[in-house]
Amino acid sequence: MPDGSHSGAVSGPDDLIQPFRIDPFALRGRLVRLGPTIDRILSQHAYPEPVAAMLGEAITLAIVLAGALKYDGIFTLQTKGDGPIRLMVADVSTAGAVRGYAQYDRAKLETALSGAAPGVPSVPRLVGSGYIAFTVDQGDDTDRYQGIVELAGTTLAECAQHYFRQSEQIQAGIKLSVGRAGHRGAWRAGGLMLE
Numbered sequence: 001m002p003d004g005s006h007s008g009a010v011s012g013p014d015d016l017i018q019p020f021r022i023d024p025f026a027l028r029g030r031l032v033r034l035g036p037t038i039d040r041i042l043s044q045h046a047y048p049e050p051v052a053a054m055l056g057e058a059i060t061l062a063i064v065l066a067g068a069l070k071y072d073g074i075f076t077l078q079t080k081g082d083g084p085i086r087l088m089v090a091d092v093s094t095a096g097a098v099r100g101y102a103q104y105d106r107a108k109l110e111t112a113l114s115g116a117a118p119g120v121p122s123v124p125r126l127v128g129s130g131y132i133a134f135t136v137d138q139g140d141d142t143d144r145y146q147g148i149v150e151l152a153g154t155t156l157a158e159c160a161q162h163y164f165r166q167s168e169q170i171q172a173g174i175k176l177s178v179g180r181a182g183h184r185g186a187w188r189a190g191g192l193m194l195e
Contacts, residue, residue: 030067032060032191036065038178039187041100048122050110055088055102056081056178056189057156058180062090064174064191065100065134073138079159081151083128084109132159157170171195 008159014035021028037061058077066075072094079088087103112125133148152162157174164172173194180187 017063019067029192029194030064032067032189034060034189035062035186037098038189041098042187047102048104050113050126051085051102051104051109052187053178054085054121054123054126054156055090055100056187057176058088059090059098059100059187060176060178060189060191061069061091061156061160061174062195064176066092068193068195069136071136073136073142076133076134076135076137078135079123079130079151079156080133081123081127081130083124083126083130084112085126088127123151123156123159124154126166127151132156132163134163140194163192 014033015037016031016033018031020031025087038056041059042056054133054148055106057077059091062077065077069075074094075092077090080086084095085104087101089099090100091097099114109126113121116134116188121149130151131186132151135147136145146161147167149159149163149166151159153159155176157176160174160187173192175192176190178187178189
């Protein structure tokens with residue numbers, strides 16, 4: 001049962017969270033670019049490439065979503081499914097600390113990846129059926145907020161968009177990208193959210 005919890009902090013010139021607003025269209029959003037933060041978290045454990053890439057997407061998505069909220073505490077994104085990646089957790093604190101964790105079944109992963117096209121495999125293939133949950137924990141003196149929705153979509157971005165449509169009645173566009181700079185190079189990630 002391989003797993004691992006690793007943390008970092010969004011800091012430095014190559015790690016960026018940039019909120020923006022496009023006034024004529026009343027659009028607002030966030031752009032996230034991650035270099036050293038995502039590389040440190042994903043490189044600290046020997047996750048197989050597809051697990052690391054999917055966890056990288058979860059971490060990037062958590063940072064994108066946490067930037068949209070006003071809270072003092074910890075924002076957590078969690079997926080739980082019946083696929084090879086049983087559990088992913090990404091935490092973002094208001095102080096900028098980031099943590100990522102994945103739990104997977106190596107045998108199920110090898111079976112799921114046999115014959116798969118290169119690139120980041122889909123949520124249905126790696127996570128399977130299950131749910132995605134978003135939790136805001138502001139400490140002992142406040143109620144926790146939690147939103148849960150079934151995993152519906154090919155990517156984590158599509159699953160989050162499904163959550164916003166179902167639970168929040170908000171139309172949001174989300175794009176995520178995670179990869180390595182060259183073969184076995186440093187991990188990099190980016191995310192964009194428009195609402």
